[in-house]
Amino acid sequence: MSRGAVSQFIKHHFRHFNAAALVDAAEGYKRHLDNGGAMMITLAGAMSTAELGISLAEMIRRDKVQAISCTGANLEEDLFNLVAHDHYERVPHWRDLTPQDEQALLERHMNRVTDTCIPEMEAMRRLEGALIDEWTAADQAGERYFPHEFLYRVIRSGKLEPYYQIDPKDSWVVAAAEKNLPVFVPGWEDSTTGNMYAGHCLAGEIKNVHTVRGGIEYMMVLADWYVETSKQHSIGFFQIGGGIAGDFPICVVPMLHQDMRRPDIPVWGYFCQISDSTTSYGSYSGAVPNEKITWGKLAVDTPKYIIESDASIVAPLVFAIVLDC
Incomplete structure (x- = not known):
């Protein structure tokens, strides 16, 4: 396939409605970067289990992403896939499963995410x-790190390499670790590894529960990053899904x-959301971008896009245009 063939196909065929919004948003993303801007991508849903890392990792390597905010699930599930891909099972007929079928999956320790089952023993354990080696070592040394920093340490240690079952170039967390990319993981406690950590704290294996740094500290670090980055770059916001990650x-x-009484700080300089959440009573995930003007997040003239579609389809296509694939 020639360079730019995917982009050319999209631009030729995607002319109206959400298809046109996809092209507009991708071209806006490119303009933002071309004008010296930086971009944050936020990951909600189960994008890592959808193997978004195949395209997102290349975005990171080619400096199309300067920061990521994600759920704890997306952070860990990228590495679950890295070390246990061959043990995953796909369930194309997931809509037809009975409660008894679901119980059978549970008994086999297969955790279902729509049409994909994550194997507990090979992935999570x-x-x-x-992780427990890193957590306990830090705890004993009186050191504290954020959830993503612990995963960076695991990756850099090489302990997982014997278990790699996909090419690590398709792991966005590996790419982020190589770039030492700023990552923010609000609500990490609501994740499998967060639950594991709580269990080890309850068992007394970790003495200081604050060995893993939490959400308020993440916000403080994010504030420092935003202030410093915005001195030289307009910062864009590319939101995949809704929820806490965005x-x-x-x-x-x-x-x-x-x-902080800092009216001098610029608002976000670009905004796009991919979501299939509809606007309804009090729905924030489905709120149109203009609503964010009233909250002081976006300006009247901020380029704003919303693509109402399945992010597992749309995001790789946007990335293809940004990467000139």
């Missing part, structure tokens, strides 16, 4: 083994303005 970081601007 394998990563836990490497809600948490976008609030850093009104926090700086209102709580």
